[in-house]
Amino acid sequence: xxxxxxxxxxxxQLARMTHEAGIPLGIRFKLLSDTPQDSAAQVVSDVVVxxxxxxxxxxxxxxxxxxxxxxxxxxxxxxxxxxxxxxxPVRPGPExxxxxxxxxxxxxxxxxxxxxxxxxxxVSDPADVAAFAAEGEGFPVVxxxxxxxxxxKGVWVVDSEAEAAEPFKAGVPVLAEExxxxxRELAANVVRSPHGQAVAYPVVESRQVNxxxxxxxxxxxxxxxxxxxxxxEMALTIAKELGVVGHLAVELFQTRDGRILVNELAMRPxxxxxxxxxxxxxxxxxxxVRAVLDLPLGDPRPRAKWTVMxxxxxxxxxxxxxxxxxxxxxxxxxxxxxxxxxxxxxRKVGHVNTYGDDLDDVLERARHAAGYLxxxxxx
Numbered sequence: 001x002x003x004x005x006x007x008x009x010x011x012x013q014l015a016r017m018t019h020e021a022g023i024p025l026g027i028r029f030k031l032l033s034d035t036p037q038d039s040a041a042q043v044v045s046d047v048v049v050x051x052x053x054x055x056x057x058x059x060x061x062x063x064x065x066x067x068x069x070x071x072x073x074x075x076x077x078x079x080x081x082x083x084x085x086x087x088x089p090v091r092p093g094p095e096x097x098x099x100x101x102x103x104x105x106x107x108x109x110x111x112x113x114x115x116x117x118x119x120x121x122x123v124s125d126p127a128d129v130a131a132f133a134a135e136g137e138g139f140p141v142v143x144x145x146x147x148x149x150x151x152x153k154g155v156w157v158v159d160s161e162a163e164a165a166e167p168f169k170a171g172v173p174v175l176a177e178e179x180x181x182x183x184r185e186l187a188a189n190v191v192r193s194p195h196g197q198a199v200a201y202p203v204v205e206s207r208q209v210n211x212x213x214x215x216x217x218x219x220x221x222x223x224x225x226x227x228x229x230x231x232x233e234m235a236l237t238i239a240k241e242l243g244v245v246g247h248l249a250v251e252l253f254q255t256r257d258g259r260i261l262v263n264e265l266a267m268r269p270x271x272x273x274x275x276x277x278x279x280x281x282x283x284x285x286x287x288x289v290r291a292v293l294d295l296p297l298g299d300p301r302p303r304a305k306w307t308v309m310x311x312x313x314x315x316x317x318x319x320x321x322x323x324x325x326x327x328x329x330x331x332x333x334x335x336x337x338x339x340x341x342x343x344x345x346x347r348k349v350g351h352v353n354t355y356g357d358d359l360d361d362v363l364e365r366a367r368h369a370a371g372y373l374x375x376x377x378x379x
Contacts, residue, residue, distance in 0.1 A: 004293055005030055007065030009052050011038030013339035013348070014071035014269045014285075017277070019044050021285035027293070031219070032061045033329050040071070040264040050254045056077045063089045063198070069246060069292045070268055073100045079087040091194070091245040093268045098265040099242050104146040105176050112264055113241055115234060117262050118253070119178040122146075126164040132176045142165045142177040155211065180261060182253040186220055186237035187272035189248050191287040193296045198364045199241060199287065200232040201280060201300045206251070206272045212348070215366070218302060221359060223254075231260050236267070247288040249273060271311070272349075278335040278353040279307025304355035308362045310370040314343040314352040317375025320350075327352075327369045 003026045011033030019029045019040060028236040033041040041047045050057040052075050059082070062068055067089045113166035119136055123129050123143075133139045145154040145167060157179060158164045160365050167174045173368045182313040185206045192198040202219035220228070228319050235250040249270030272282035282290075282298025290297050312320070320343065327334055331346040331354065338350035350373070371377035 004066035005064060006289065007032070007062055008040065008044075009058070009061075009066040009068060009075055010071035011035070011040040012271075013341070015040035016043055016339060017268060017274075017286045017337070018071065018288055021283060022289045023375055025286075025289065027289060030061070030065055034056070039341055042340045052234050053079075055082055058083060059086065059256045067292050069150055069288070073097060073267060077101060083317060089292075092285070093243065093245065096243045096245070097118070097267055097297050099278055102146050103264075104142055106265055107175065107345075110238070113237070113261055113345065115238065118142075118151055118180050118260060120175060122173050123176040125168060126161045127229060127271045129158065129174075129176055131166040132162040136178050138355065142179050144175045144177065145170050146173045146175050147263075148172070154212075163339045174261050175281060180263075181256050182261075183256055184220075185263070186223070186252040186254050187216075187258065187270070188231040188252060189247065189270065189273045189276075189284060190232070190235045190239050190250075191284065191291050191297055191300070192236075192244050193291045193297060194241040194245050196296050198236055198299045199300045200236055201273065201276060201284070202302055203228045203231045203252075204272055210346075211269045212311070212313070212346070212379075216272050216275050217363070218309075219308045219361070220281055227254070227258070227260060232261070234262070235294070238262075246271065247284050255353045271351075273308045274337070275309040275350050275353055279303055279335065279355050290350050292299065298341045305357045306359045306362045306365040307353060307355040308359075309353050310366040311348055312338070312370050312373045314341075314345055314347040314350060315374045316345065318343040320373045323366045323373045323375075327372055331365050331369060334365065336369070 005028045007030045009032045016039045022139045028043050030046045031044040048061050069091050077094045077098050083090050091215045101129045110117050133141045140157050140159045157288045187206050188203050189201040204216050205220035207215040215276040239248045245270050249266040267345050269284045270287050276283040287297050335353040352369045354362045
């Protein structure tokens with residue numbers, strides 16, 4: 001029996017770290033990448049450069065793969081159905097993945113399941129946005145294009161009908177949502193296999209800066225145990241009812257009145273789970289590999305009381321390698337993960353993980369390392 005080949009569509013850092021998790025298991029990867037310079041294309045030996053939006057390209061790529069999975073949700077749904085019709089296992093499958101691709105479909109399905117979400121509906125024009133606002137607490141209102149948005153892209157917070165014109169220029173449906181009065185953002189990460197085994201990671205706090213994840217704290221501090229259990233159960237229910245195979249991240253709002261509401265879904269390894277590479281017994285990436293191959297899932301429990309991840313964003317200081325001496329000498333327990341990307345201002349080029357028993361200390365160590373690598377801290 002030969003070891004299986006996992007076909008990964010998308011060559012970003014998620015594919016890179018998923019490949020890394022498969023190496024100790026002897027799992028072979030085949031990558032469909034936009035360019036030879038993409039993050040994962042630098043480390044995977046079997047790389048096909050092509051357009052994932054072209055069905056013939058996808059079919060050629062899938063030959064020789066035992067299963068297809070993804071590091072993004074942008075492959076056209078009809079292409080995934082065609083691969084399944086060809087007999088290629090696609091995980092997550094198109095009937096599940098469409099809920100991460102289309103926010104309108106996702107909201108309708110979660111409503112049907114009784115999963116709490118912000119008040120919402122599809123709107124047709126700026127006047128309809130004003131009507132939606134009037135139906136609730138008024139402006140501001142959050143507008144989202146139903147497809148294509150991530151890291152704050154495709155999302156607008158508007159304070160008037162006049163400001164609501166921009167989202168409609170994309171020519172795709174627009175979802176209006178109430179602007180939730182939340183205390184903080186949380187994320188519940190779960191992994192589910194084809195035969196229905198599932199595991200849940202501790203619920204984490206996710207802190208955003210300019211719409212981009214900056215810091216993740218695992219587990220979320222001062223989170224009521226009952227609320228944490230409810231979030232995990234909600235994520236497991238969504239994974240089961242939508243037929244998710246692989247990793248599912250459920251991004252949540254914790255409201256001031258003590259509720260949790262679903263914000264977004266991601267059916268792939270997720271930024272809010274990067275802490276697990278060093279802070280959990282089995283990382284999100286290792287469990288995603290296990291799940292898509294229908295192997296028994298690994299233990300998701302944390303190794304330390306606290307683990308903190310901070311993203312390393314590009315700045316005006318491109319030579320991050322020279323900062324390693326300081327960071328490693330200052331904190332021998334620090335874990336640095338770089339993605340092989342050119343440094344550009346605001347671009348995610350890596351992350352750092354720290355862990356320990358004192359949350360303030362763990363936070364300070366992670367923030368210092370990320371800031372020094374970026375060049376915003378120089379001592």
